[in-house]
Amino acid sequence: MIYDQYQGLIFDMDGTLVNTAPTHRKAWKQALAPYGMQFDEAAVVLLSGAPTWYIAKMIIESHQIDMDPYQLSREKNTALYNIFFDDITTLPLIEVVKHYHGHRLMAVGTGSEHAVAKALLHYLGLLKYFNAIVGADNVTYHKPDPQTFLRCAELIGVQPETCVVFEDADLGIMAAKAANMAVVDVRKMLVA
Template identity: 60%
Template structure:
């Protein structure tokens, strides 16, 4: 089905790994310490964004005066403490395994590199990918195309010869802006 592509790029959270419930629990726990609330639908609309950007939106919603980068670090620490025990691969990992060695592949994620590497290594999946591009590797995050353009560059494939697998609107927009075809995994 993906024979015509020279490179495959995968989002991580919600695409190849089932991390969303853990991320939401971490937000709930961390925000609870500050008596802050969030709207699940608003959080979902920010999927694919770096954690500090989500923290900034939550801080604005709650009219708080916290540092979004500090709040993001607290949330990331909470996720790390839970994720290694709770996260499992999603069915799309079968596509990764099927194409391993046949096409170069990369992960393009809004997560920080330490978290992405920890998860992929813990689950024994890191070796499938020639490159992992995380939020701390680019200046402009999804919906900007930078994450996926860097993925294509690192795997040595022209953007128009890549397909991106995504589960978030920001990521789909980023892939299209990069000139890549995109598979909305929510429709699979």
């Protein structure tokens, strides 16, 4: 395959390996309903890859409400766990993961919390393919900062410049480039 030149393969999760968008939308609606808030889907899509607390902060600010974004984030994650596996499916890129399993070191670098990512990958039978997971709660600075992907490279023991990142969001693509890694925009990719 065309990625043989890389020592480490790093994958975003949501929208790259798994289709979680419908589930996240449902969870946000459930978490926001008690407060009479809604979210602008287009705005949330632009924040794809950002940690949940940051998206919560943006939603709260757009409604001009005084509320703790971390509390709203926890409520959204609770709603997410309650409906977690309703609509989750893998995306075609999983074939790349399966092809390189045992031949390259692989990690997941996600804006989701570590426990959420681990539970989802376990449920889908994908956890065994990855040598490391770095979630939003494992780093101080989030995408577009490169820390998530740099931590992935560190955990799998490869130099950043020998890694390729698979991403579906502009923030993640900026993070990969800032980490001095090759990047594949999966929105433009066809997987046979």
